[in-house]
Amino acid sequence: MVRTQNEIIKQGYDALIKSLGVADTIRFMQYFHPGKGDYTKEHHQWLDEKTLPNVLEELQALAAEDSHQYEEIIE
Template identity: 35%
Template sequence: MRLGIEALSKALGPAGMARFMQQFEMGSGDYTRDRDQILGNPSIDEIFADIQEMQQEQQEEGGS
């Protein structure tokens, strides 16, 4: 960890390193579990059908 902080400080300078560290946040939770709960486990055919449906809706709305 110390080497990483030293590398950041050398590359970004002390102020840049401080700004980087302020933006960096270790999240919490289990991304894979949460993603599966939100998205489920769609098949390739289901994903393709969803894409085609969105494209059709965009064309009907006059989008590209």
Template identity: 40%
Template sequence: MTVRIQSIADINLRANQALIGELGVVDTIRFLNQFRAGSGDYTVERESLFRDMTAREIIAEIKSRRTEGI
């Protein structure tokens, strides 16, 4: 039995074609953007943003924003 190993470029091309065929271009881009690396240092930003907040306060803020639709 012979197994053909595909290059990563070929696999990516086929995967993108499948996604575009199923989701369309816009939703494929939205889907793929979930997996892109961001920029900056979230650890440093997080310490700055939440320095004076307790975990309970952070959770309350999240819940508040969810109900406000922000």
């Protein structure tokens, strides 16, 4: 059965209320907002400056900084 977006949103709210209660659901929801601005336009301001070699270099540096990030095995 295909559900509408509104049905899924309602089910999500119901699950949050059941799990957290009304007050904590409201507190949880306050952390989320639709945001503002134009992500596509803004990300081009910094992304267009990067080259693939630069990105790979940054990824390698991050991996070197946190070499234990995948030690935990999730089953």
